[in-house]
Amino acid sequence: MNSDLIVFLILSLIAVAAALGMVFSKNAVYSALFLVLNFVTVAIFYLLLGAPFIAMSQITVYAGAIMVLFLFVIMLLGAESLAPANVLPWQKRLAVTLAVILGLESIYLVVSNARADIVTAPAAALNSMGSLREMAMTLFNQFLLPFEVTSILLLVAMIGAIVLTKREKAG
Amino acid sequence: MVKVDYYIILSAVLFTIGALGVLIRRNPLIIFMSIELMLNAGNLAFVAFSSMYKSFSGQIFVFFVIAVAAAEVAVGLALIVEIFKTKKNINIDEMNSLKG
DSSP: OOHHHHHHHHHHHHHHHHHHHHHHOSSHHHHHHHHHHHHHHHHHHHHHTTOHHHHHHIIIIIIIIIHHHHHHHHHHHTOSSOOOOSOOTTHHHHHHHHHHHHHHHHHHHHHHTOOTTOEEOOOTTTTSTHHHHHHHHHHHHTTHHHHHHHHHHHHHHHHHHHHHHOOOOOO | OEEHHHHHHHHHHHHHHHHHHHHHOOOHHHHHHHHHHHHHHHHHHHHHHHHHTTOSHHHHHHHHHHHHHHHHHHHHHHHHHHHHHHHSOOOGGGOOOSOO
């Protein structure tokens, strides 16, 4: 067992535990903080896989901006813990059964098509900031149009959020 | 030197936990967070494959997914705040009509 595998196992345990904590926390604020922990561990996985730019975007956009927005709305609405209202009695059992089936199915698919000898071994150059230059060349040459469309999408989302929450003037 | 299959299995497990969260919780904010978890699991698989094929396309796709997720959160949370203002309640079981 080499050191990479040990790091992977420890980090994946933390990621799965944080995800379970997110789903089963009674308090929505704890859920949000568990999700931040999960996002940070996934960012470390991105670094291990040789994607430093994506790792940093993950930290700033997901763990930073999106989760701050979530915490802000949770505290604004006082939705830390909602009173349980007429829950379907069989819902929890059915949900767990379906999720277990989904998980086993997807793991079976991966294991049955196992690519035994393929390892993720990012070259040392890939995990340095030097690879940013090549990624930027790909992004701004081959994927220029999707990049510009994304900027329009963000503008539309911004206008949409403002229009949705704007209070209509009476009369 | 970690096998790419391990990353894909981890991604499948995280996706399943996200789906479980959507099915089991009644708080729309936590359902929303579970959706973010599922998007994140998909991103992890993309980056693992990108590292396996030594290509940047997967990473660039993840970059776009992150941008779209940010837009989705902005609009979704605005909708939740607006529903709260109308109904004074954000229980997901009460959101059963389009017109307040």
